[in-house]
Amino acid sequence: MTAFRSLALAMLKGFYRDRATLFFTFVFPLMFLVVFGLLFRDAGAEKITVGAVGEGPVITALRETGVLELERHDSMDEAVRLVRDGDLPAAIEQRGEALTFRFAASDQTQAGTIRGIVDGVVNQLNLADTNQAPRYTVDTSNVEDSSLKPIQYITPGVMSWGVAVTSVFGAALTLVNWRKKQVLRRIRLAPVRATTVLTSRVVVTIGVAMVQALIFLGIGALPVFGLQLVGTWVLAVPVFLLGVLAFFAIGMLVGALCRTEEAASGAANIVVLPMAFLSGTFFPIDQSPAWMQAVSNVFPLRHMNDGIMDFLVRGRDASALLVPCLVLTAFVVVVGAISAKVFQWEDS
Amino acid sequence: MFSHVINAGNGAAVVVEDIRKAYGDLNAVDGVSLSVSEGEFFGILGPNGAGKTTTLEIIEGLREPDSGTVRLLGESPWPRNSALLPRIGVQLQASSFFEKLTAREQLETFASLYGVGAARAAEMLDLVGLADKADTREDKLSGGQRQRLSIACALVHDPDVLFLDEPTAALDPQARRNLWDVLRAIQERGKTILYTTHYLDEAEILCDRVAIMDRGRILAMDRPAALVRGLDAPTQVRLERGSFPRPDAEALPGADQVSEDEQSLTISTRRPADVLSALADRGALDGLQVRTATLEDVFLDLTGREYRA
Structure with missing residues (x-):
């Protein structure tokens, strides 16, 4: 067996024989994926429940909009009482051609929404009754891929974060542990090149990251979450690999600067955690304040996240590769050069 | 070169x-x-x-x-x-x-x-x-x-x-x-x-x-043997205290110096064979210990202080 292969194998065994590492690599990020996935599964598709009394074309049409959930009540008095108590946002009654609509003004936005829907339905029915063709028509459709669901945002975010954590910790802890236990020194006494040691660690890191990605995407694609890969998802692969390398370089820097595993894992957390919260890992970055979006541009996680989402979710073309790939490559080169500079074979 | x-x-x-x-x-x-x-x-x-x-x-x-x-x-x-x-x-x-x-x-x-x-x-x-x-x-x-x-x-x-x-x-x-x-x-x-x-x-x-x-x-x-021999240190023959009278010990052939502590009587000699055969003749070999110089004595001799690892 070559030195390269056996070193990679030794690192891999050290990795998969450690239960805590396995947990933080696979189970922990999956917990976030599952929790967020279930939490937001119905977000945006949630219907507003409105009290309904009586029967007629308007009530039927309202039910057919698919936006409102109608809750049947026997009398309007009873429905209005529920509205007054805050249990329902509004109630509507149809008796022949007479319509009664009562709403709670406490939630203006919701009241406005329901009222808009009711007015729209009534106007449409009135127009249909005149037998005139409508003069204005609107072509309506959403801009995102038709498969868009929260899981499409959550999966790339959690995946980037999980891979980033594992890459940083894996590189940093191997380096610190091997230096502390003088394994590095022992390797240096063998006719093995430093690049052999380095590349075997890179290969293990990439391998573990790919397994993580497959598991996260596989879980996301389960029917209960419903993740779908759009046409250009293959373009996410280079962004993913460069992201792994960028975080590997950061891990090497952390490992070069820290002497103990405790210090290294603390430092790795300080580097990765703020990045995770500010880079749109757990919620879409476009919902955060402008300053946060600006700050997050300096983080490799933001670009990894954005780049992967562009192809995995938004179906953009290859031109979207440019920015994330350039930024991540710059990180690999600059951070890698600094860590090579400060690297030491042994504690002095 | x-x-x-x-x-x-x-x-x-x-x-x-x-x-x-x-x-x-x-x-x-x-x-x-x-x-x-x-x-x-x-x-x-x-x-x-x-x-x-x-x-x-x-x-x-x-x-x-x-x-x-x-x-x-x-x-x-x-x-x-x-x-x-x-x-x-x-x-x-x-x-x-x-x-x-x-x-x-x-x-x-x-x-x-x-x-x-x-x-x-x-x-x-x-x-x-x-x-x-x-x-x-x-x-x-x-x-x-x-x-x-x-x-x-x-x-x-x-x-x-x-x-x-x-x-x-x-x-x-x-x-x-x-x-x-x-x-x-x-x-x-x-x-x-x-x-x-x-x-x-x-x-x-x-x-x-x-x-x-x-x-x-x-x-x-x-x-190691050469270092110890180079010391030219006497051999120490140790007997249980009271098993052999001190004046007799001092009179043994080859005995250079005799000392006593609570447990033992120690005879320093550069002719251990003579001392041991004399003791054997007197039937006094029970509990006898012979200690020759070691590297620790060499260290003591070289540095002037007891060896402590």
Whole structure:
């Protein structure tokens, strides 16, 4: 067996024989994926429940909009009482051609929404009754891929974060542990090149990251979450690999600067955690304040996240590769050069 | 330039000339010269902080001396000499193992660093008596087993020169004796062994030659027996107190000096054979102990202070 292969194998065994590492690599990020996935599964598709009394074309049409959930009540008095108590946002009654609509003004936005829907339905029915063709028509459709669901945002975010954590910790802890236990020194006494040691660690890191990605995407694609890969998802692969390398370089820097595993894992957390919260890992970055979006541009996680989402979710073309790939490559080169500079074979 | 001239064919595995290494104000190694022949078992002895490890590391090529020259198998070990590395085996003071790997896997991994096949791993496990522990993880081994594994790892590529730094430190007496057998077996394979220890008694038993170090300098270097003989120290014959009258002891042929404490009566002599035969004639050999000088006495003589490891 070559030195390269056996070193990679030794690192891999050290990795998969450690239960805590396995947990933080696979189970922990999956917990976030599952929790967020279930939490937001119905977000945006949630219907507003409105009290309904009586029967007629308007009530039927309202039910057919698919936006409102109608809750049947026997009398309007009873429905209005529920509205007054805050249990329902509004109630509507149809008796022949007479319509009664009562709403709670406490939630203006919701009241406005329901009222808009009711007015729209009534106007449409009135127009249909005149037998005139409508003069204005609107072509309506959403801009995102038709498969868009929260899981499409959550999966790339959690995946980037999980891979980033594992890459940083894996590189940093191997380096610190091997230096502390003088394994590095022992390797240096063998006719093995430093690049052999380095590349075997890179290969293990990439391998573990790919397994993580497959598991996260596989879980996301389960029917209960419903993740779908759009046409250009293959373009996410280079962004993913460069992201792994960028975080590997950061891990090497952390490992070069820290002497103990405790210090290294603390430092790795300080580097990765703020990045995770500010880079749109757990919620879409476009919902955060402008300053946060600006700050997050300096983080490799933001670009990894954005780049992967562009192809995995938004179906953009290859031109979207440019920015994330350039930024991540710059990180690999600059951070890698600094860590090579400060690297030491042994504690002095 | 002159290296091949100096070392050509004279059988010296290691030649060190006047090496020095200072850390700040501390002269860790302060002008050490020594040479070790091929196949020799050479010990560097001395208390902790004497500069043994630094000396060894300079010879191995792990550190650059401030001045002086090192020739290891005819070549300079510094800067990192890749051609030399396969010919030397180094066991470090800390047991440097890969995390979570079994004894066999450790050996196979180290073997592969030298392009050596896995078959050697099994052979090495046998040599150090760990064949039944092949599938045990390194962290589950006892201290003695770890040391033996660590020596096996240093030997796995069949080097000519083996460096061992305090291999018997922190081992219980039984484990130390097991390790001695391993070390002797290695020497029988024709390897040159350089090893450090702070156990003088052990060095006396194992080594062909020893260098006694203190405060960065070599105080004496020779075969252990020659060092002890050079002391010309009297033999101490010890009897249980009260088993033999003191005036009679003083009158024995060859008795130079007699002293007494709570437990025993001690006769100093340079003619132990005369004293012992006289005692035997008087039927006074019960509970008798004979103590000759040891390397500890040599150390005391050289430094003027008791040896403390």
